[in-house]
Amino acid sequence: MSAPATALATAAEPAGFFSLLAPGGKRVLFALTAVAVCLLFAFPVFWLVLTSLRPASGVYYVHRGTEFTLDNFNEVLSHELVLKALFNSFAISTLATVLSLGVTATSGYMLSRFRGPIPNAWFSLIYVFRCVPYVAWVLPLYFVTQQLRIFDTYWGLLLPHVAVHICFFSWIMKGFFDGIDPSMEYAAMIDGCTRWGAFLRVALPSAVPGLTALAILCWLFTWNEFLFALILTAHETPILTVVMAQFVHELGMEWNLMSATAVIALVPALIVTLFGQKYVLRGLRV
């Protein structure tokens, strides 16, 4: 008698894993998972910071030693190369962001608002380039920059970065403009604006949350980028990510110095992210 009754009772309740938890248990489990994921991501950073604070003799015993020092930072910051690289990375990230936003805003707007052969061709071009793996661009770009005599200069790194940004971010920009009601621009055109005026004075200001999000993404992308910087620059234009890697050389691996440089590189990125994350979230939600 009781067996069918039990079967019925089980069938009536949702048989999921969460239903087995006590009330509120779902929330606890979620919190624990979130903490675990955060730890997983935070641990390497924590290890990096720890290593940067240890003397050269202690880097292989980071977890054991008790000796801490700021000498690594002193030493790294006294390298002219590192300072120069820091400046270059900052300048190139900022310039690439400004240039990219100028182009992606107009290109995204065109993709969103206009139909016809030119937007179609542009759309296809971006699409084709997007399909090419990022790594595959590097070698051709090396030869192109050599030919154009811009190898190992700002332009030699800026232009490839802007090109990548255009291909990746025009789509996101198109999405932002798709979310903005075009009748606002029509109203502006009736109110005395040209088509350009309507774009600059009405559509663009409305896209500011999206533009901010994109600016942050662009900046971080270039700041963190390694491959282009490695291949397309040499001694004239040192870039921080490349300089950082050069602490591994034929005479050994200076983990402490590398970590110190990495921590220095982390700071601007951290500031940008903390300042910008609400814009990124708001912008990408459009």
Next chain:
Amino acid sequence: MAEVALINVQKSYGHVPAVRDITLEIKDREFVVLVGPSGCGKSTTLRMIAGLEEISAGRILIGGRVVNHLAPRDRDIAMVFQNYALYQHMSVRDNLAFGLRNRKVPESEIDAAIARAARILSIEPLLDRRPRQLSGGQQQRVALGRCIVRNPKVFLFDEPLSNLDAQLRAQMRLELKELRQRVQTTSVFVTHDQVEAMTLGDRIVVMKDGVVQQVGTPLELYRKPANRFVASFIGSPSMNFMMLNVAAADGRFSLTGEDFRFEIPAAAAPSLGPRVGGSVCVGMRPQHIRLGKPAGDHQIGFTGTLLVTEQLGDEQLLAVRVGKSEIRIAGVDPDLTLASGTQIEAAVSTDNLHFFDGA
């Protein structure tokens, strides 16, 4: 202040025609409503007047000047959009001032114009707010204000009330009507709502599939619809239609349906003459049908089975099956209790019959 003329205007997208050959003259200070179902070309026509759509053929004149190739900003028009299209990143005041600043109007004049418009529309307390802080009705007023401050030759309205809820829509309709008395500007108003068309328009243009069906005053359209489409579109509930065969005998026309027959004195419907031996679509408005037997020669009667009743409080609407057709009757005494399936006798005056071609 200006008249607007459309002369043989056409618009097609590729090979798909959106507006086929529309010719329309709108007089100075006249309020014309373009009405029709979605996709009938009414909005496209408005956008062509605004200059937001190129015209494929024909000419558009505003104030006697051909504007075919003029940019929207040079046409001296103002437009209210369905979703208001307020500049979200500006305050209400800046929204109102935008058009004037573009035209390099001195700030003192701009302030005066804004003050006047704000007074007319009672939006003075809202001037420093952002559009997103306003309700739908308030946003619509600001959009109207943006038109008024410019003092343009023509106002264009693209379904400005359709985003509002029913109650607010009725209120804004009244406000628009009042506004018209204070600000008399030539206006073109697009809507798919026949009530808006009837209440607001000096004249109404009914469109379907890119073709103008009829142009006339609200009463002309209601009383003398040019074809079956206009007849069914204007008036609520919609006009009833029956396909009947026409025969003539002894100075009378007889109209025969499935299992019933009317007789009309020939003098009452001279338009039936050429249709003898064929069929005709007879239309009658639900409001013109009365319950009971026909009284006298000028009324015709018919019998049907009651399907359902709709109680509206001050009247009842009946749906009655007569032969194959379903006939709606309006204005029935709300206290009358009628059960479904009851046989209903009804009559309508021959003056209130409309005759149309085809199915």
